[in-house]
Amino acid sequence: MKYWQVIAYMIFGGLTTLINLLLFNYLYIWKHMTGYQVATFMAWLVSVIFAYVTNKLYVFHAHSCTKKQMIGEIFSFLF
Structure with a gap:
């Protein structure tokens, strides 16, 4: 599909937002x-990790070769 990356990015972005809201409500209210x-902070951290993994694997199909490269990617994604 020609626009799969855009569609996947939007789907996983929406899921990231949903995870953040649900986890915050669960932790704070329940x-x-x-x-x-x-x-x-906890909801943000979990949702950002989810966004990193899903974007890396399912949207951009990127695979880190070394641990150093992966740490650099995570640092860049977080900050």
Whole structure:
């Protein structure tokens, strides 16, 4: 499919947002985490890791050859 990357990027972006919102609500409202900042950080961290993995594997079909290269990619993605 010609536009698969764009469609996959949008789908996984939406799923990333959904994971962030659901996890935040679960941690803050249902688990009563003290302070919304902790729940926000945890939800952000999990959703960013999900976005990195799905974009790398399913959207761009990229594969790191070395551990150093993968760490560089993760650092670039996070910051």
